[in-house]
Amino acid sequence: MLSKEMEKSLNEQIAMEGYASYLYLSMASWCEKQTLTGCAAFMFRQSEEERQHMLRIFHYINDVGEHAITPAISKPPHKWSSIQGLFEEVYTHEKNVSASIDRLVAQSYDEKDHQTLAFLQWYVEEQREEEVLMRTILDRIRLIGDGPQSLYYIDKEVSAINQKQVAAEGAEGKQ
Ligand code: FEO
Numbered sequence: 001m002l003s004k005e006m007e008k009s010l011n012e013q014i015a016m017e018g019y020a021s022y023l024y025l026s027m028a029s030w031c032e033k034q035t036l037t038g039c040a041a042f043m044f045r046q047s048e049e050e051r052q053h054m055l056r057i058f059h060y061i062n063d064v065g066e067h068a069i070t071p072a073i074s075k076p077p078h079k080w081s082s083i084q085g086l087f088e089e090v091y092t093h094e095k096n097v098s099a100s101i102d103r104l105v106a107q108s109y110d111e112k113d114h115q116t117l118a119f120l121q122w123y124v125e126e127q128r129e130e131e132v133l134m135r136t137i138l139d140r141i142r143l144i145g146d147g148p149q150s151l152y153y154i155d156k157e158v159s160a161i162n163q164k165q166v167a168a169e170g171a172e173g174k175q
Contacts, residue, residue, distance in 0.1 A: 003111055007066045009104055010116070014057050015071035016100055020093060021050035023076040027086055030079060036151065038159025039083060045162060046090075053126070060119050083154055084138070084146040091134040098127040137161060 002010070028043035061068040080086040101123045108117035140157050144150045 002061070002064055002066050002113070002116065006107060006111060006113055006116060007061065009107055010057055010061050011069045011071070013100060013104060014054050014061075014068060015073070016097060017050050017054035017057065018071050018073050019076070020097065021047050021054060022073050023093065024050060024090070026076040026078050027080070027090070030086070031083070034083070034151075036083060036155045036158075038155040038157075038162060039086075042158050042162040042165075045165065053123070056122075060116075064115065082146050083151065084141050087134065087138050087141060091131070091138055094127065094130045094134050098131060101127055133161070133165070 024043045024047035028040045028047060031040035031043055058068040080089070101120060105117065105120050105124065108120060137158060141154055144153050144157065
């Protein structure tokens with residue numbers, strides 16, 4: 001059982017994860033149109049990961065006897081001025097998600113909702129990993145440079161990072 005406030009907050013988090021999935025799908029499409037196939041593969045996988053983040057909360061709410069609500073998702077942007085700009089937006093979005101998870105953790109403490117607090121620990125760790133990942137990509141892009149001659153190398157780098165993520169997820173049995 002959840003408080004009405006916690007049910008509402010978790011449903012809002014569902015909407016946030018759902019929007020992230022759509023935003024990253026849109027980014028994957030833009031990357032593909034720029035023939036940045038490594039970046040596209042990375043964003044398609046991230047989009048799927050966000051959908052799994054959304055579903056995990058969905059199942060939790062229903063498992064504890066409340067009602068998970070399928071959110072309305074607003075249309076994400078579909079164009080970016082550069083690959084660096086795109087990854088800066090991803091990093092900002094991930095920091096916003098982390099702040100939202102932190103607020104949920106604080107709410108669970110306040111409500112002495114130990115069940116939700118335990119459930120959220122997975123998200124705390126996941127957000128730490130996602131922020132590190134996005135910061136690493138941005139650091140590499142800044143090192144390589146964002147000019148037209150650099151795009152090939154950026155794409156190769158992001159592709160290698162993506163392959164590493166796929167291998168790590170396979171080893172962990174993560175969806
Ligand atoms: Fe589920 Fe990357 O926030």
